[in-house]
Amino acid sequence: MQGESSYGLWTLVILNSAIFIFFAFSFVKPKTRTDWRSLGAFSGFIIALFTEMYGFPLTIYFLSGWLAEQYPGIDFLSHESGHLLDTLLGLEGDAHFSILHIASNALIIMGFFILSSSWAVLHKAQQAGAMASDGWYARCRHPQYLAFIIIMFGFLLQWPTIPTLVMFPILVVVYVRLARTEEKKALAEFGEQYRQYQRKTPAFIPRLSQPSMQAGST
Template identity: 25%
Template sequence: MHKHLAFYGNKFHVMHYLLLILSWFIFYASHTVLASSKLKSFLKVKWGKAYKWYRLLYTMVSVLLFLVIVGQSLLIPAEIILSRGDLSSYFGYMLAAFGTIILMKSSKGYSIVRFLGLVPVKEEKEQLVTSGLYGKVRHPLYAGLILVFAGYFLFSGSITAAIHLACLLIYLPAGIYFEEQNLVEQFGESYKKYQSEVPAIIPRWK
C-alpha cells in the first residue's frame, strides 16, 4: 500500500516538474517570438495606429505566463536536492542581492511606464546604450537574472529552484542569438562593433 502511494506520489511530482519545464519553454518561446523585429514590422502594417499598444499586449502575455509559473511552483511540494546550511544560504542571499542590484542598475534610465507599455508611445529612434554596465557586458539583465536564480537555488536547494535555473541557462544561448539578430538589424554595424568589443554576459576582468 505504502509502495503504491509512494509510486503515485513520485509520478505526481514528475508530472508537475514536466509541466513547469513546459511552462518555462512557452514563456521563453513567446518572449522570443513577440520580440521579433519581423513580427513587429508585420503588425505595424496590419494594426496601423493600434500598434502603439503592442508593448502593453506583450507585457500582459509575459506577466500572465509568469504568474502561471509562480502558481505552479507554489503548488509543487519542496523536494530538497541540495543540503541547506548557513554557508549556502549566505552565498545564496548574496548572489540574489547582487543580481537584484545589477537588474536595478541595468534598468536605470528606462521609463518603467513606457517599458511596460502602460502609455501609447510614438515611434522614436532608439539609441544604442554602451555605457555603464552595458560597457562591461551586452546583457546585464540576463546576468542579473542568472545570479538571482542561482542564489534562490542555493538558499532553497529544491528541485523546483534547480529547474528555474536550468531552464534559464538552456534558453539564454538561443535567446541572446535571436535578440542580437534584431539588434544588428536595428543598429547595423554599430552593434556588430559593440559585439566584438563587449562580452555577452561574463565580463572580462583586466
C-alpha cells in the same frame, strides 16, 4: 517542532511570489514580447520555488525514503530542515546564518542591483533612440538576463528543489535564445556599430573593468 509541518502556508507562497515578481517587474518594466517572455520565465521559477518553500514540499516527499535512511531523527517537514543543501553538506547551526544562505542573499541582492542599474541605462538609451552604452552594458551585452540568472542561482543555494533544479538550466537556455533574438534586432537596427560592439564585449560574463566607451544591447 518535531512532527509539526511548516508547509501548507499558501498565503506566504502568494505573498513572497508576488513581492519578488513585482520587484522584477518594476526593474524590467516589460514593453516588448521578449521582455514579457523574460519576466514570465523568471516568474515561473519564483512560483515553483516558494510553492516548495512554504506550500507543498514535493522534493522532500520524493526523497523521503532516502532522507529518512541517511538522516534519521531529522524532521524534514520543519522549515529549518527544508534547507536541504545545508543538511547534505553537514552544515550545523541555524541555516539562515550559514555561509550558503549569506552567499544566496548576496547573489539575490546583486542580481536585483544589476537588473535595476542596467534597466536605467537601457531606458535612457531607448528614449534617445541610441544603443545603451554605459554602466553594465559596457561590461556585457545582456546584463538583464545575467541578473535573472544570478538571482535564480542565489535562490538555488538557499532552497534547492527538483523542479527548480530542472528549470534552471532550461531557463538559462531560454535567456540565451532571447538574447540571440535581440541581437538580430540590434544588428538590423544598428548594423556595423553593433558588430563592433559584439567583437569587443562579452555576452553574459561581464568584464571586470569598464571601458571608457562602449555600446550595448538588451
